[in-house]
Amino acid sequence: MKLDNYNIKDLLELNSERFKDDNYIYEKNNGKYIPHTHKQFIKDVYNFAGYLQHLGLEGKKIAIYAENSYNYMVADLAIMGYIGICTTLSKEWKLYDLCNAISILKLDAFIYSSSKKDTILKLKEKYPNIVYIQIEDILEIRDYDLKNNVIDKNKCSKIIFSSGTTGLPKPVMLSQKNMFTNWDNLYKRAPMNHTDICYLFLPLNHTYAGICNFLYSLISGMTIYLCSSTQKIFDEIQEVKPTVFCAVPLIYEKLYSICLKNKLDPKLVLGGNIKYLFSGGAFFNPKIRKYFKEKGLNLYEAYGLTETSSLISVEYSNKNDFYSVGTIFENIDLKIEKPDEKGVGEIIVKGDNISNGYFENKELTDKVFDNNGFFHTGDLGYVKDNKLFIVGRKKRMILLSNGENVFPDNIEQLFNDYELINKVKVYEKNKIIFATIYVNDEIDISSIIEEVNSKLPKYSRIQDYEVVKDNIEARIK
Helix, strand or coil: CCCCCCCHHHHHHHHHHHCCCCEEEEEEECCEEEEEEHHHHHHHHHHHHHHHHHCCCCCCEEEEECCCCHHHHHHHHHHHHHHCEEEEECCCCCHHHHHHHHHHHCCCEEEECHHHHHHHHHHHHHCCCCEEEEHHHHHHCCCCCCCCCCCCCCCEEEEEEECCCCCCCEEEEEEHHHHHCCHHHHHHHCCCCCCCEEEECCCCCCHHHHHHHHHCHHHHCCEEEECCCHHHHHHHHHHHCCCEEEECHHHHHHHHHHHHHHCCCHHHHCCCCCCEEEECCCCCCHHHHHHHHHCCCCEEEEECCHHHCCCCEECCCCCCCCCCCCEECCCCEEEEECCCCCCCEEEEEECCCCCCCECCCHHHHHHHECCCCCEEEEEEEEEECCEEEEEEEHHHCEECCCCCEECHHHHHHHHHHCCCEEEEEEEEECCEEEEEEEECCCCCHHHHHHHHHHCCCHHHCCCEEEEEECCHHHHHC
């Protein structure tokens, strides 16, 4: 299906004809997956949008503060497509974070889940004039006609707070044009359609799931099964047998450990029907990438930021690529600014997928956008054969007194071959290279440090370290 300009209104109208009574979103109820058809979903979106219009919320900023659910998806599209600006907040946020979001955005309404009642009660005391709607009640709201109102695809319809690496989260403004513009290049790499099944556990408040899994399903028509609990991911995958699975490296590391320990075929652990595996959001150990590809899984490494509507690059199917973060999207102008003798510099990008900046914060926006319209990612990397390679964060680069540059990310990656080490953080402390090493059990760290240092130039070697007891199982949950 090819449209000149994707937008929520046109896609919903098209899908009401294309898919009609086909099942679309499955959600667990009392331990059993219950389907919602495309037709019912579209009807629910229209009805809820009509209700928000009835409340006088057209053109307003509305937050969703809840776990993934069918109702969440209904609310998200109703706001973005027909009402105003939807901001999706992390379900992990506490009262302080919510108050910060309200002060920045001047929010007009909150849609929240019942699990957040206690926090919302405190919020109501501080902000009594905000409209509050419990998300579980959405489907009980009936018979509100939607007036013909459509959000301009070029205007902000979504604000997502970027997680960032330092400081407070930043409110990134995205339009429907920003969010939909990357679909065609993703489709070139992984053609998905209405026969595909996606198992969705990533939080919808992030661009990875909110755009790549959810919004793009409006175009492909793929079926979505919602995860009922992150502790049941691999059990539910066996039940769902998805063709598409998106995850972060931590999940693939867990899968890798399960397969090695129990001598299992990862294809079967993933249900046996996987066509496309996607990984993004963090560094992915090349050794584990190689393992999955050699097992015949079509694994795609992706790279992007909230400000780039999630995607900048996704690799084409290539069993020999274990190090890049994919081939740069053809619709994106990407440059390496001020490359050094090895070609490494800051990654800057321009294109229709790039955010217009941060909400009502010109100073912060001007810091990351240059006079030529390029967004400065803050990531360091280089390009080879149109593939993008990430070296580390610009702000994490350590400039030594002798003028040498040290990239902590590169050093941290050298510890990935040591399975007894869960995580390593390298930074400058008292003008020396220092490492904090997280482990479950007592191990000989000194010999590992010696081995790692032997692979590094003398100026970037770890000079001191500390060991912290950690539990990777707890971090996975």
